[in-house]
Amino acid sequence: MIRSLHKAKVEYGDFQTPLELAERVCQQLMELGVNPDVIVEPTCGVGNFIEAALPLFQSTKKIIGVEVNQKYLEEIRKKKQFIQDGRIELHHADFLSLIGHH
16 A cells, blocks of 8 residues: 555655745745746645745736646645635646647
8 A cells, every 4th residue: 555655656746845945935036026927836736835925926816726636636725825815726637738738
């Protein structure tokens, strides 16, 4: 069981960015003057980059999170700040297959 779980994590490239690192990256982007209209997180996982971006990028009109792992999307949808922020759009998909359709 543990081996199959590890294999699935490796297959999906399942390495979550810690929230603290995501916050530092977003803060650095702010300091560099980055002010995006739209943020796209192609492998949003449990949503750490989206969570870090919410308070810093207030003028961003839309934040799109894409994730292939349905369990992670379920976790994200339980977070209060994600429920209350109408800018967030979440998609259960493989990002690479999405960009092939647009």
